[in-house]
Amino acid sequence: MTATATALAGRHLLGIADLTADEIGLILDTAEAMKEVAERPIKKVPALRGKTVINLFYEPSTRTRTSFEVAEKRLSADTLNIAVATSSVVKGETLIDTVLNLEAMHPDMIVLRHASSGAGHLLSKVCRARIINAGDGMHEHPTQALLDAFTIRERKGRLAGLKVAIIGDLLHSRVLRSNVLLLSKMGADVWACAPPTLIPRGLERLGAHVTTSVDEAVRGADVVMMLRIQLERMEGNFFPSLREYFNVFGMTPERVALAREDAIIMHPGPMNRGVEIASEVADGPRSVILDQVTNGVAVRMAVLYLLAGGGDGD
Amino acid sequence: MPVVMDGDRMARTLARMAHEIVERNRSLEDVAFVGVRTRGVPIARRLAEHVEKIAGVAAPVGILDITLYRDDLSRHAVGPQPLVRRTDIPFSIDGRRILLVDDVLYTGRTVRAALDALVDFGRPRAIQLVVLVDRGHRELPIKADYVGKNLPTAPAESVQVRLSEIDGVDEVAIEGGEAA
Amino acid sequence: MEILLTGGRLVDPANGIDGPCDLRIVDGLVAEVGEGLAARGATVREVPAGTIVCPGLIDMHVHLREPGQEHKETIASGVAAAVAGGFTAVACMPNTEPVNDHAGITQLIVARAQEAGLARVYPIGAVSRGSKGELLAELGELKAAGCVAVSDDGRPVATALLMRRALEYASVFGMPVIDHCEDPTLKGDGVAHEGFHASRLGLRGLPAAAEEIMVERDIVLAGLTGGAVHIAHMSARGSLRAVRAGKARGIRVTAEVTPHHFALTDERLEGYDTNVKMNPPLREEADRAAMVEGIADGSVDVIATDHAPHHYDEKNVEFDRAPFGIVGLETAVPLVLDRLVHPGTITLARAVELLSVNPARILGVAGGSLSAGAPADITILAPDLETTVDPARFRSKSRNTPFGGWRLKGGVAATIVGGVVKYVNPDVVGADALKW
Ligand SMILES: [Zn+2]
Ligand SMILES: [Zn+2]
Numbered sequence: 001m002t003a004t005a006t007a008l009a010g011r012h013l014l015g016i017a018d019l020t021a022d023e024i025g026l027i028l029d030t031a032e033a034m035k036e037v038a039e040r041p042i043k044k045v046p047a048l049r050g051k052t053v054i055n056l057f058y059e060p061s062t063r064t065r066t067s068f069e070v071a072e073k074r075l076s077a078d079t080l081n082i083a084v085a086t087s088s089v090v091k092g093e094t095l096i097d098t099v100l101n102l103e104a105m106h107p108d109m110i111v112l113r114h115a116s117s118g119a120g121h122l123l124s125k126v127c128r129a130r131i132i133n134a135g136d137g138m139h140e141h142p143t144q145a146l147l148d149a150f151t152i153r154e155r156k157g158r159l160a161g162l163k164v165a166i167i168g169d170l171l172h173s174r175v176l177r178s179n180v181l182l183l184s185k186m187g188a189d190v191w192a193c194a195p196p197t198l199i200p201r202g203l204e205r206l207g208a209h210v211t212t213s214v215d216e217a218v219r220g221a222d223v224v225m226m227l228r229i230q231l232e233r234m235e236g237n238f239f240p241s242l243r244e245y246f247n248v249f250g251m252t253p254e255r256v257a258l259a260r261e262d263a264i265i266m267h268p269g270p271m272n273r274g275v276e277i278a279s280e281v282a283d284g285p286r287s288v289i290l291d292q293v294t295n296g297v298a299v300r301m302a303v304l305y306l307l308a309g310g311g312d313g314d
Numbered sequence: 315m316p317v318v319m320d321g322d323r324m325a326r327t328l329a330r331m332a333h334e335i336v337e338r339n340r341s342l343e344d345v346a347f348v349g350v351r352t353r354g355v356p357i358a359r360r361l362a363e364h365v366e367k368i369a370g371v372a373a374p375v376g377i378l379d380i381t382l383y384r385d386d387l388s389r390h391a392v393g394p395q396p397l398v399r400r401t402d403i404p405f406s407i408d409g410r411r412i413l414l415v416d417d418v419l420y421t422g423r424t425v426r427a428a429l430d431a432l433v434d435f436g437r438p439r440a441i442q443l444v445v446l447v448d449r450g451h452r453e454l455p456i457k458a459d460y461v462g463k464n465l466p467t468a469p470a471e472s473v474q475v476r477l478s479e480i481d482g483v484d485e486v487a488i489e490g491g492e493a494a
Numbered sequence: 495m496e497i498l499l500t501g502g503r504l505v506d507p508a509n510g511i512d513g514p515c516d517l518r519i520v521d522g523l524v525a526e527v528g529e530g531l532a533a534r535g536a537t538v539r540e541v542p543a544g545t546i547v548c549p550g551l552i553d554m555h556v557h558l559r560e561p562g563q564e565h566k567e568t569i570a571s572g573v574a575a576a577v578a579g580g581f582t583a584v585a586c587m588p589n590t591e592p593v594n595d596h597a598g599i600t601q602l603i604v605a606r607a608q609e610a611g612l613a614r615v616y617p618i619g620a621v622s623r624g625s626k627g628e629l630l631a632e633l634g635e636l637k638a639a640g641c642v643a644v645s646d647d648g649r650p651v652a653t654a655l656l657m658r659r660a661l662e663y664a665s666v667f668g669m670p671v672i673d674h675c676e677d678p679t680l681k682g683d684g685v686a687h688e689g690f691h692a693s694r695l696g697l698r699g700l701p702a703a704a705e706e707i708m709v710e711r712d713i714v715l716a717g718l719t720g721g722a723v724h725i726a727h728m729s730a731r732g733s734l735r736a737v738r739a740g741k742a743r744g745i746r747v748t749a750e751v752t753p754h755h756f757a758l759t760d761e762r763l764e765g766y767d768t769n770v771k772m773n774p775p776l777r778e779e780a781d782r783a784a785m786v787e788g789i790a791d792g793s794v795d796v797i798a799t800d801h802a803p804h805h806y807d808e809k810n811v812e813f814d815r816a817p818f819g820i821v822g823l824e825t826a827v828p829l830v831l832d833r834l835v836h837p838g839t840i841t842l843a844r845a846v847e848l849l850s851v852n853p854a855r856i857l858g859v860a861g862g863s864l865s866a867g868a869p870a871d872i873t874i875l876a877p878d879l880e881t882t883v884d885p886a887r888f889r890s891k892s893r894n895t896p897f898g899g900w901r902l903k904g905g906v907a908a909t910i911v912g913g914v915v916k917y918v919n920p921d922v923v924g925a926d927a928l929k930w
Contacts, residue, residue, distance in 0.1 A: 005397045033398040042434040045382035094811055116812035117696035118766030139696030174696060202690030
């Protein structure tokens with residue numbers, strides 16, 4: 001381990017782009033210890049006692065918010081949830097004003113989910129609290145990529161050298177961007193696949209092979225990661241119908257058979273069964289989709305802990 | 315940087331401590347060792363081996379990582395924060411007598427954290443504290459039940475316990491302070 | 495009042511002059527140009543050493559925001575910024591509130607500009623009523639009230655049919671149609687150039703093709719109608735290709751490029767600074783290089799700023815919620831000199847063509863040369879002045895620039911409009927002596 005335990009102390013986590021491979025390794029290693037906490041009779045440690053964490057969610061997201069909240073509670077932090085509907089943003093207050101008001105409560109960290117790419121960058125310039133990006137627009141969702149990597153490493157023992165196929169709406173996906181950055185930094189062979197209408201320009205430069213052939217992406221893959229197809233994309237003519245999308249790009253047992261025999265199937269959720277993934281695949285023996293949820297808590301505990309850290313030895 | 319305990323002395327010290335443990339705990343059936351990471355763990359294992367040789371009872375050994383129980387997270391802007399690692403106590407501590415093992419007893423804060431951590435795993439019948447070196451300067455009302463060596467030190471000095479399992483050599487040395 | 499400007503190097507490409515030359519100003523007009531002119535009772539003013547005397551610079555694309563958005567800029571603050579930036583005249587786009595689509599607004603702009611009494615202001619009228627892209631505005635009335643061109647800038651001329659009619663009809667009044675070219679369906683809700691950086695940052699893309707398609711459309715229609723089309727803020731290399739081809743076919747097409755499009759690329763998006771958000775967006779290096787090439791080889795006619803002031807609060811928001819546009823009046827000259835003239839890409843004479851001669855010709859307004867009888871609109875450039883861009887010193891009400899802190903070589907020594915000194919740069923040694 002070349003990253004010291006304080007490598008992340010006092011920093012923001014805005015994206016995987018800001019992390020080195022060593023720092024990613026540190027988070028994943030720390031998450032392993034955090035996962036053990038969940039197996040204890042008392043699933044709570046006092047590490048963040050006295051710290052205040054605000055979960056500021058401008059987009060509805062039960063899954064991510066709950067995961068952060070459980071992680072914060074297991075670390076004994078004081079948490080405050082602010083969802084868009086109950087806050088003053090509806091009255092037209094700017095993001096910066098909202099957050100400066102929250103800062104008056106002296107939060108140590110703000111977990112931010114926002115529909116605008118770069119919202120965390122904007123706040124990081126004006127906030128004293130550390131910002132953890134819980135998804136910003138189409139930009140990044142770093143803790144999702146970290147928990148995906150944790151899950152892969154748990155199953156495969158490594159990340160380097162694995163073929164990872166990521167299939168779905170690449171264009172609008174922050175999960176895709178964070179995952180490509182993370183997996184390529186860690187030496188995985190990343191394949192991204194979508195209809196050409198849903199492939200962001202220049203994706204190869206982020207570190208992925210790009211293909212429109214699901215078969216090519218899945219063939220020999222160690223990991224098959226499906227991304228959610230949002231139903232409203234049909235209106236933008238990105239593809240003609242959900243039925244056709246499933247027929248051409250959906251993950252079926254036949255397509256899974258092209259992957260390695262021990263391949264795992266992942267999905268960041270929420271899933272559209274019968275659109276991007278067949279139920280037989282989602283619920284099949286190779287699916288680690290529920291492990292992802294469990295690991296999300298451990299990874300978020302690690303991130304919270306490492307960002308808050310900076311103590312010296314006894 | 316004077317070595318205050320060499321390998322031979324350490325072996326004899328641990329053997330002596332194991333005898334004390336056996337004497338003080340009539341029945342060893344419900345005894346378990348829990349070593350505090352990092353150097354409390356090999357010491358706990360060695361003590362358990364000694365106890366098995368002396369009394370024929372194989373007491374289980376657990377590993378306790380107290381990092382998440384420390385009270386100094388972000389209290390200081392600089393300095394190393396230890397890596398968080400897994401705690402591994404593969405037995406129930408409920409109703410057991412736990413021998414909590416660490417290398418050096420200093421301010422007592424590590425022991426305080428370890429006690430907090432232990433009770434999150436269950437309700438032991440008793441906890442006894444075992445340390446290889448007590449260097450003084452307590453900041454909390456904590457006292458060891460078994461001490462390998464009392465070592466008066468200056469606050470500026472540091473006590474280094476080296477163990478062959480981790481450091482390739484068994485010794486205790488005093489470093490820093492005026493001597494340096 | 496008679497002034498003799500002496501000791502300068504005169505760069506007046508319209509008259510083929512580039513060399514030491516004196517200039518006599520009588521009653522606000524250029525009276526005589528030549529070497530070693532005698533004072534004959536005139537007040538003699540020596541220009542600072544190393545400066546260049548040239549016809550007044552004209553920025554044919556600015557947004558002065560008045561009426562309606564005076565918190566961003568007023569005509570008074572806008573013309574103050576203009577003269578501080580070396581511009582003796584500006585042409586202002588009609589996307590005010592209300593839109594400059596009838597004589598009343600035009601007259602108001604003209605009157606406000608006269609009150610301010612700094613740079614000349616040439617209003618540009620709307621192509622369509624309310625710039626809604628439906629019904630033609632009364633172009634004849636706009637012309638009579640003082641408009642020099644028409645545009646729906648902020649938006650493209652909405653349909654091919656409207657563009658055809660506008661080109662046909664505006665030609666009666668000798669006005670070019672200036673088009674902000676982007677296909678609205680391809681543009682979508684994009685906020686940044688569609689390319690690697692926008693992809694990485696998760697910003698919705700504005701493809702270069704959206705601009706190129708409409709440039710092609712406009713050139714085809716200019717060919718069909720014989721009207722004059724001027725491509726505003728050209729940024730994509732495909733647009734340049736179309737303009738070159740159109741010119742080669744003899745079509746009346748001209749084009750402008752902004753300083754930010756020859757100086758910056760979409761790499762600047764990293765960090766989400768809303769002061770690099772403008773429309774058209776900063777494009778990739780191949781586009782930037784093409785714009786420089788077009789500027790050098792004459793395919794590009796004009797450098798114009800698209801000066802688009804926005805209040806700090808409006809820009810201090812999430813990238814996708816921030817308005818498009820940056821201020822440009824007070825950084826254009828240093829950028830042209832530093833990025834184009836000093837590296838040898840263009841000569842000073844070419845710079846004067848781009849910033850004065852051609853805008854005057856395209857808009858059909860006075861200026862662009864210092865012939866005897868022309869208004870004494872004069873910019874004195876200080877090409878070797880070391881400047882650091884300091885937004886706090888801007889005359890503009892707004893400071894939304896990505897160039898803050900840039901160190902550039904080249905600036906303005908003084909700006910003279912109608913024979914009257916309107917601006918003197920205190921940083922130029924000897925410029926104070928110009929005041930009269
Ligand atoms: Zn425009
Ligand atoms: Zn404009």
